[in-house]
Amino acid sequence: MAELRDRVQGVFHCPVEIKGGFSDLAQAYNPERKQYLSSHLLAALGKAERNSRVVGIADADLYVPKLNFVFGEADMDSGTAIVSLCRLRQEFYGLAPNEDLFLQRATKEIVHELGHTFGLGHCPDSKCVMHFSNSLADTDVKGIRFCPRCRPRIVF
Ligand SMILES: [Zn+2]
Ligand SMILES: [Zn+2]
Numbered sequence: 001m002a003e004l005r006d007r008v009q010g011v012f013h014c015p016v017e018i019k020g021g022f023s024d025l026a027q028a029y030n031p032e033r034k035q036y037l038s039s040h041l042l043a044a045l046g047k048a049e050r051n052s053r054v055v056g057i058a059d060a061d062l063y064v065p066k067l068n069f070v071f072g073e074a075d076m077d078s079g080t081a082i083v084s085l086c087r088l089r090q091e092f093y094g095l096a097p098n099e100d101l102f103l104q105r106a107t108k109e110i111v112h113e114l115g116h117t118f119g120l121g122h123c124p125d126s127k128c129v130m131h132f133s134n135s136l137a138d139t140d141v142k143g144i145r146f147c148p149r150c151r152p153r154i155v156f
Pocket of ligand 2 (some may be wrong): 124147148150151
């Protein structure tokens with residue numbers, strides 16, 4: 001978490017603080033899918049304070065109806081987002097662990113969802129952090145930063 005905080009801080013150049021975790025993940029669990037309902041956890045984060053954003057980090061597999069899974073989800077009105085770490089690990093795909101790759105992916109997903117809380121949509125630039133990740137390959141291609149077109153739109 002400390003490593004992720006530092007990396008996210010490096011992108012936004014603003015204070016980033018680690019807070020306590022979710023009190024109850026169980027309420028969002030769907031036993032048929034063996035996954036957690038993303039929107040439910042997002043709502044549980046409440047509303048971010050003025051001029052701030054909140055990102056929930058869940059070490060659980062998240063979904064929304066009609067999709068097999070989601071890497072994350074964001075809500076512009078409440079200034080909150082949620083990111084799942086589950087599918088960002090090489091181990092999830094039966095591969096050898098790679099801590100740095102995992103942290104890079106997690107940073108990209110966190111920065112991406114935060115971008116949505118600032119009203120940014122998906123960007124056609126495949127290197128921009130706001131590019132849509134349909135798969136992890138897309139996530140690995142893009143950078144952790146906003147492109148020159150998206151960057152000016154991050155305004156507190
Ligand atoms: Zn997105
Ligand atoms: Zn962009």
